[in-house]
Amino acid sequence: MKAEEAISRLAVHFRIHDDGRPTPFLDEAVAVAMVALTKQIPKKPLLINGRMKCPNCMKNDRSLGYYCDCCGQPIDWSDA
Ligand SMILES: [Zn+2]
Known part of the structure; x- marks a missing residue:
């Protein structure tokens, strides 16, 4: 799995838990990741x-x- 995909999946975490349930312990870990x-x-x-x-x-x-x-x-030189 690439970093972009992992970030996308982790972002879903915030959408799923945007229902008012308190998840600050996990939210902080997901944000750091x-x-x-x-x-x-x-x-x-x-x-x-x-x-x-x-x-x-x-x-x-x-x-x-x-x-x-x-x-x-990391530097992307692909089009340089
Ligand atoms: Zn630098």
Whole structure:
């Protein structure tokens, strides 16, 4: 299962439990998991002033590879 699918399924959790039932214990865990999964999805680098920047932290313009050395953001070079 890819991170995108897992995030989609976890988002259903909030829709299912949006009926007023108290589930704060599980809601917090699901929210943390969704944030962690979102950080695993590769993002395209940003071209700013002729330099490639990490789309997450905007740093690491010289040695940007498949992962940002500063924040660990996976970089998607598929269309670059
Ligand atoms: Zn970064």
